[in-house]
Amino acid sequence: MTRYFLYFAAVLPALATAATAEVKCTGEGDATPAVAEIHPEYSLGQPRTIEVNDQGTIRSVSYAKVGRHAVFEGDIIIGNADQLAFAEQLGPVSIYAQNMTLSPFGYVARSVLSGAQKWPGGIVPFEMESEVPSADTIRNAMQAWSNATQVRFVQRTAQNSAQYPNYVAFIKGSNTMACLSYGIGMMRGRQTVELVQGCEFGQIVHEIGHVLGLDHEQNREDRGKFVRVDQQNIIQGYAYAFAQRPSFFKDANTYDFDSIMHYEPNAFSCNGKPTIVALAPMPPNVHFGQRTHISKGDAAVIAALYK
Secondary structure, rough: OOOOOOOOOOOOOOOOEEEEEOOOOOOOOOOEEEEEEEEEOOOOOEEEEEEEEEEEEEEEEEEEOOOOEEOOOOOOOEEEHHHHHHHHHOOOOOOOOOOOOOOOHHHHHHHHHHOOOOOHEEEEEEEEEOOOOHHHHHHHHHHHHHOOOOOOOOOOOOOOOOOOEEEEEEEEEOOOOOEEEOEEEEOOOOEEEEOOOOOOOHHHHHHHHHOOOOHHHHHHHOOHOOEEEEEHHEEOHHHHOOOOOOOOOOOOOOOOOOOOOOOOOOOOOOOOOOEEEOOOOOOOOOOOOOOOOOOOHHHHHHHHHHO
């Protein structure tokens, strides 16, 4: 089932008309670039890596520079890309340092490396920017989670703002090619979900899944029993998006192909060929990478998290 620790939201099946881009495949070295079909929600950019100090352990965190954002696993914002590039010159960045310049990077990195923080009482306060696309669809996506789980969403107002210092703001995205969320689970203060035209119901449900604390399904530690990742078909520089979580992260329940947090078979494909291949026939009516519904597995993990 879905793993709930960690970081940034799945790459989602076709938001809008897919664009084409010249990219290299991981297995091609310096070969002639292939023309790949890139879905808008797979926010491609300049691959980068930063070394972080996680309580004395040095870890590498890979991301893509997408506009001003540093984006992890396609749809999870971890900070400002330029700030991280500057910090990298000074050596490993302590994710526990009270460094306001890099804030909230350290807090977000902790959600990636050490586990998502839960929303107290399963109550998620939210605000909605007036210019955000599809406000009704956002409300429908929140309602879908409330219908499937015990999580509740409360609109944050001037009257109750002191009661809810930590909240999620749905805003108009700055990147026209991506649906993005900030971190995994509850962050500190204001955290955003950035949406653009083309971020439809399923994509928004997926991003809210990150807000609640869900990670991408195919990054589970036990995924090798269920799927094979074909590295040669991955866009060069993006293999990190398929990295398995280390053993100190906890996989919740069983592997869930039906999860709305699962990548689609061609996620980050450089050539249209599958990057994720199931090792056994799919259960009836299950197509992994779906963005139509919250699976029973997704609901069960959230129920366990917020019991």
